[in-house]
Amino acid sequence: xxxxxxxxxxxxxxxxxxxxxxxxxxxxxxxxxxxxxxxxxxxxxxxxxxxxxxxxxxxxxxxxxxxxxxxxxxxxxxxxxxxxxxxxxxxxxxxxxxxxxxxxxxxxxxxxxxxxxxxxxxxxxxxxxxxxxxxxxxxxxx
Amino acid sequence: xxxxxxxxxxxxxxxxxxxxxxxxxxxxxxxxxxxxxxxxxxxxxxxxxxxxxxxxxxxxxxxxxxxxxxxxxxxxxxxxxxxxxxxxxxxxxxxxxxxxxxxxxxxxxxxxxxxxxxxxxxxxxxxxxxxxxxxxxxxxxx
DNA sequence: ACTCAAGTTAGACAAAATCTATATTTAGAT
DNA sequence: ATCTAAATATAGATTTTGTCTAACTTGAGT
Numbered sequence: 001x002x003x004x005x006x007x008x009x010x011x012x013x014x015x016x017x018x019x020x021x022x023x024x025x026x027x028x029x030x031x032x033x034x035x036x037x038x039x040x041x042x043x044x045x046x047x048x049x050x051x052x053x054x055x056x057x058x059x060x061x062x063x064x065x066x067x068x069x070x071x072x073x074x075x076x077x078x079x080x081x082x083x084x085x086x087x088x089x090x091x092x093x094x095x096x097x098x099x100x101x102x103x104x105x106x107x108x109x110x111x112x113x114x115x116x117x118x119x120x121x122x123x124x125x126x127x128x129x130x131x132x133x134x135x136x137x138x139x140x141x142x
Numbered sequence: 143x144x145x146x147x148x149x150x151x152x153x154x155x156x157x158x159x160x161x162x163x164x165x166x167x168x169x170x171x172x173x174x175x176x177x178x179x180x181x182x183x184x185x186x187x188x189x190x191x192x193x194x195x196x197x198x199x200x201x202x203x204x205x206x207x208x209x210x211x212x213x214x215x216x217x218x219x220x221x222x223x224x225x226x227x228x229x230x231x232x233x234x235x236x237x238x239x240x241x242x243x244x245x246x247x248x249x250x251x252x253x254x255x256x257x258x259x260x261x262x263x264x265x266x267x268x269x270x271x272x273x274x275x276x277x278x279x280x281x282x283x284x
Numbered sequence: 285a286c287t288c289a290a291g292t293t294a295g296a297c298a299a300a301a302t303c304t305a306t307a308t309t310t311a312g313a314t
Numbered sequence: 315a316t317c318t319a320a321a322t323a324t325a326g327a328t329t330t331t332g333t334c335t336a337a338c339t340t341g342a343g344t
Contacts, residue, residue: 013290013291013341015290015291015292015340017291017292018291033331034331034332035330035331047293048292048293049292049293049294049295050293050294050295050331050332051292051293051294051295051332051333051334052291052292052293054332054333055291055292056291059291068214070212070213070214070266071212072210072212072218074216074218074300074301074302074330074331075330075331075332076214076216076331076332086251086254088255088258088260091261097258099251099254099255100254101254102250102251102253102254104246104250104265105247105250108244108246108247109228109241109244109265109267111244112228112241112242112243112244113230113241113267114272115272115275116230116239116267116269116270116271116272116275117269117270117275118230118267118268118269119233119268119269119270120267120268120269121265121266121267121268122265122266122268123246123251123263123264123265123266124212124263124264124265124266125251125255125258125260125262125263126260126261126262126263127258127259127260127261127262128258128259128261129258130256130257130258133257133258133259155310155311155321155322157309157310157321157322157323159322159323160322175300176300176301177299177300189324190323190324191323191324191325191326192300192301192324192325193301193302193303193323193324193325193326194322194323194324196300196301196302197322197323198322198323201322216299216300216331216332217299217300217301218300218301
């Protein structure tokens with residue numbers, strides 16, 4: 001499976017717990033919180049303590065197999081989508097969706113960025129997702 | 143002062159505590175955490191409890207005068223939202239800097255965004271800020 | 285089999301945010 | 315000016331999120 005591949009190329013030991021964390025994230029592209037991952041991993045067998053989940057999220061992140069995505073709520077969220085992508089946040093239902101990658105025109109922001117050395121960027125869009133857009137346009141009063 | 147203006151147009155009561163929170167954020171564009179705001183506000187007079195600071199950050203955010211900016215650490219960070227802007231995060235020193243606003247070309251991402259209704263967006267750049275770029279290129283071992 | 289380092293663990297701890305119940309302030313009516 | 319209802323503020327308890335510690339387990343290399 002390609003997860004083994006990922007571990008090998010990252011020179012990271014694929015322990016049962018670590019594997020389970022990565023497997024969950026790879027199979028659930030929903031930007032799970034550490035707590036959700038903890039519960040999911042413990043539903044199946046290789047039990048992992050909270051500390052282990054946090055430890056592994058950190059080692060996976062350091063190896064580049066997972067990344068912590070910025071989020072508005074208090075709990076950190078993680079993502080195993082290794083392809084570059086942008087994000088869309090629905091302001092009505094709170095869903096966070098991946099947007100497939102497109103480049104900014106090379107000139108964009110050249111002036112605004114001044115002497116900074118940009119190695120990466122990401123666009124975060126906000127608005128109404130398809131589901132919410134089709135629902136009640138505003139719900140009047142409340 | 144323009145803050146009164148802001149309160150009036152948001153139909154939000156400018157209580158001493160609320161005013162102090164907004165004033166601090168407007169005067170310190172550094173993406174403060176709630177804790178920093180709490181301490182700053184209590185250095186001067188109108189003392190505010192922690193709960194009040196959180197309450198006011200939320201009411202100000204709902205009124206659009208302030209916004210919670212996404213951040214990597216665990217503590218939420220806030221920004222007085224008087225001008226639209228992008229962000230730059232230095233991957234070496236962790237600084238978060240504001241980048242003056244520029245629009246995305248209207249066609250950008252049209253396909254990738256599908257049927258979503260975008261009402262706003264923000265670009266987050268990463269890399270080395272001017273200070274870090276000029277410092278040691280990598281620092282060898284560590 | 286023995287050793288050492290990496291990994292895991294439970295639970296204590298700390299930090300960040302929210303909640304609760306009460307007190308205070310304010311805007312508007314009288 | 316006084317009263318009342320709604321909005322706001324408060325201290326402290328509580329919950330949620332994340333980190334730390336110290337003991338235990340595992341496995342690769344010898």
